[in-house]
Amino acid sequence: MLEIKDLHVCVEEDPSEEILKGVNLTINKGEIHAIMGPNGSGKSTLSKVVAGHEAYEVTQGDILYNGESILELEADERAHLGIFLAFQYPVEVPGVTNKNLLRQAYNTIAEEQGREELDPLQFEDHAREQLELVDMKEEFLERSVNAGFSGGEKKRNEIFQMAVLQPKLAFLDETDSGLDIDALKIVANGINELSGEDNATVLVTHYQRILDYVQPDHVHVMIDGKIAKSGDKDLAIKLEEKGYDWLSKDASVL
């Protein structure tokens, strides 16, 4: 589904600063991946680059989605293909209700994918069903997007949006950070419910603890702009015990 090949990325404003230094990663349908790593290792950058953020420039390598390069596509065109990013810091849009944003988003994507658009009533039914998944009240739909939300509400809202938009490939950028244990369980439950045979999920995370609730098929560790090691869930447990240092040393040996 997604193939990242030897991806090199720098910040557009400062081409001398390379953030990703040759990332290779393959994600297939039906899989859950976790990308872990210390601060500044390039995890968040990788998610933003896949989603098409303009502040970054790909200097080498390619990103293939279902076999085709998406590097030339705008962020909205990538969204139309079914790529979703749950933001580490969800943005506030005052005066625009969650419902309006999502209905416009849903119908734009549906139109691009040749699926049926929903009228306001149909959409409301669809959105309401998804609310239960993240344990949110109905008034949540009428609130302005993320405006005045607590940190936990913002994160849950990202999962809610994912549920409504039904993406094929979702990157969740530190959706677990800053959540108390109850919220973490809700978010994890949402992720599990939404994972299926036809879609793939990538958890970008700092901590192992969300992996107690979501079972990843693959775990990757990113250090200094590269994937330093890949493995299964045991890798995450090892990281929890030993930290990242042993890998850094490993990486420098390589």
Next chain:
Amino acid sequence: MSETEALESMVGGEYKYGFTTDVEYEDFPTGINEDIIREISRRKDEPEWVLEFRLEAFEKWKQMEEPDWPNVEYEKPDFENIQYYSSPKKKDGKKAESLDDVDPQILETYEKLGIPLQEQKQLQGIAVDAVFDSESIFTTFKEKLAEAGVIFCSISEAIQDHPEIVKEYLGSVVPKGDNFYAALNSAVFSDGSFVYVPEDTVCPMELSTYFRINNMQSGQFERTLIICEDNSHVSYLEGCTAPQYQDNQLHAAVVELVALEDAEIKYSTIQNWYSGDEKGQGGIFNFVTKRGHCRGDNSKISWTQVETGSAITWKYPSVIMQGDNSVGEFYSVAVTNQRQQADTGTKMIHVGKNTKSTIISKGISAGESNNSYRGLVKISPRADGAQNYSVCDSMLIGQTCGAHTFPYIESANPTAKVEHEASTSRVGEEQIFYLQQRGMDEDDAISLIVNGFAKEVLQELPMEFAVEADKLLGIKLEGSVG
């Protein structure tokens, strides 16, 4: 055509209204002096007292100097080079009694603007007064309104047909020497609308005036007067467009509103005058005095404005709350793009007891434009229990525009409560990326952000217009982010 389509075409797109209508005008010299003013009055066949009003105003204007305190820059108009009266030639020199007498080219112009005047195409539920340069061309639904006792006609007709009412109220809210441009208007005012709603009457339709400046050399000096008697109610909307010319044109209007006891006037403006090109060439100077007087107890005057056009917008729709418990409201969205400049806001003057005012101002600047909010809240010594609540928010799009806020508060009564909130935000890359990631293209993203920002104001517009007004803001700002 539905109202929504009408509004869309009124405010939409790149400037679609920059075309010129080729009509024959009555000859009239340029420049301003006493003879010119006498000639305007003579052509309009005005009674002596109107001519006196004009001449007195002219005397005052000559003593005044154009103020330079607003936060805008422009080359002062050459008043000798303006044509103060510009009327399309009429059949037998009279205002059209029926549409058959109206120049078909002018009818076509209004149709192109989305305001068809022909009976079978008229906007449902909205009466329209069409003002072309200096002249009211036609007013729809006049008879239907007359059945309810509502008078809706041009000010020129009102001077002929209802002189006693006009005489009582003209200049009673904005005195002839009020300020430089109000004095000029009082001397040379051309046409505009007149509304009179008798006691205990809810006006059965929305009233609207559509202003069109066509003539390159002419200024437009609109004069509007709305009077609401005890316990009556009216909602009025004005729309404005003009052709694209190289030179600036002057629109110096005066609008006076009078609300008596328990009366309510809602005045909405959708201003989309030509704003000049990207280099700042051409466009309308929109220098306007608008003031409402809550003369009776429990009366209410509400201004809603969506200002997207003009090279320069300079106006402060105000309310004097004289009656006890009267209410003044000002809801404004001012958008500036490219080289546009705006210095706009309001004055809320609390005179009566327990008077209440609300100011919601949303300024949006893009391109290289400059957008200022300037507002005064004044509480007089006897205005016990007066309350004001003000919110002035500015939004910046891009790095080369400016936003400024100048709030003035003068309170002479210790029981008064005045609240002021202000904020400035920038439409950021992250905000746009967030919405794009959800599937919207860049223009839709900006449109959504801007409409959310201006929501509190847009929802004050009459229902028929509110939904479609949303689109205008986005369209106005299309492509404004690199």
